Amino acid sequence: MTTPHTDADPQDRTHRSPAGIVGGVLLLAIVGWLGIDALVTGHGRTPWLALAGMILVVPLIVAFTLRPAVYANPDRLRIRNPFRIVVLPWGEIAALRSGYSNEVLTTAGAKFQLWAIPVSLRARKKAARREARATAETGNAGGGRSGAFGRSAGFGLGGGAVQGGSTRAESDQVMADLRELLEDQGQAESAQGEITVRWAYEVIAPVVAGAVLLAILLATG
Template identity: 50%
Template sequence: MTSPTPPTEPAHADRTYRSGAGLVSGALLILLAGWIGGDAVFRGEGHVPWLALAALLAVVPLIVAFTLRPAVFADEERIRIRNPFRTIVLPWTDVSTVRAAYSSEIFTHAGGRYQLWAVPVSLRERKRAARKASQQAHDDPYGRTSVHADVRDAQARAAAADRTVSDLRELAERAAARKAVPTTTASVRWAYEVIAPAVVGAVLLAVLLAIG
């Protein structure tokens, strides 16, 4: 009797990029909304409990969309971008470049541009990293450390968004060098699981406010 064939594992696991500050702020905002809304539901009178429920239905999905939902998943073949209201899947062969200016963005050969909500750019952190680099250059003006050490140190000092963009750009360049045949196709899907409850809550809130 032959043993069952084990399921095949993916050749490369996803690298996941998320904003730690977004996760923390999202959790705190949900707790705050639940506390205020729950108090209004259980202690309010007249239409107040219904107004509170409608407001929670409208607000909580938006908090989730902009704080907890954003994420970037990347492997050797494709990148999946989960933004507040859309999920974008792109094979690396469709990607022309990834960059971080005032926001992190990915560009396709077809002219598409998508923002990476999960990789926010902090200008303050970037300035701090630049000051550290300038300080090290002042301390070692003749570059006495090794080239490999300089590269590692520069990567460690870089702002978090710049490090992430560098990783993603490296994956795109590797795929281009391999001239790999994509196994996935580009796609964009709207996050109706977030949009629908927020719209329903907003409509109910407007109706309740209108009827007084």
């Protein structure tokens, strides 16, 4: 989910959803196959309806699957959501909240959802089971020996396994890393500034065009 990002800032870390990317690619393949088939073999108004549908649907698929990303560096957090790009200096962020979705709360009270870091309840349950199992193993390893040496050895066997790898769900671990960055950089001079929000017209424009064309075709049919 986390990869180095070098396009805008070499310090950026990019967070994206692998499942979203895979799903987007599959959906685009299906839409492309059906749409191109309709364009080539369709008769009458079918090719035009297929073209309008593709102009409408393809940008939406890209917007909600391939486009979302979160870029973090020591100065700011940049959120690329389906229809907006939000740049937040760490000094303007009040909290990073995780519930049924991951969100950023600003000092002014605004809220922005992190589409690129979706919450997986299934992954959380798996992580909870791993943590419970690791805790049980730690207890068994510690209880099987007596004395100061036994307790120390038991902690090394069980505790090392827990500490060696995170038992959190991947999205929760990413949020924990972002919270740590917020705590470290929130008061830094370079992390102050204004929040900027830009609408993604490169996505909105083709969606609107496709919707208008489809509406005209349906209305005149």
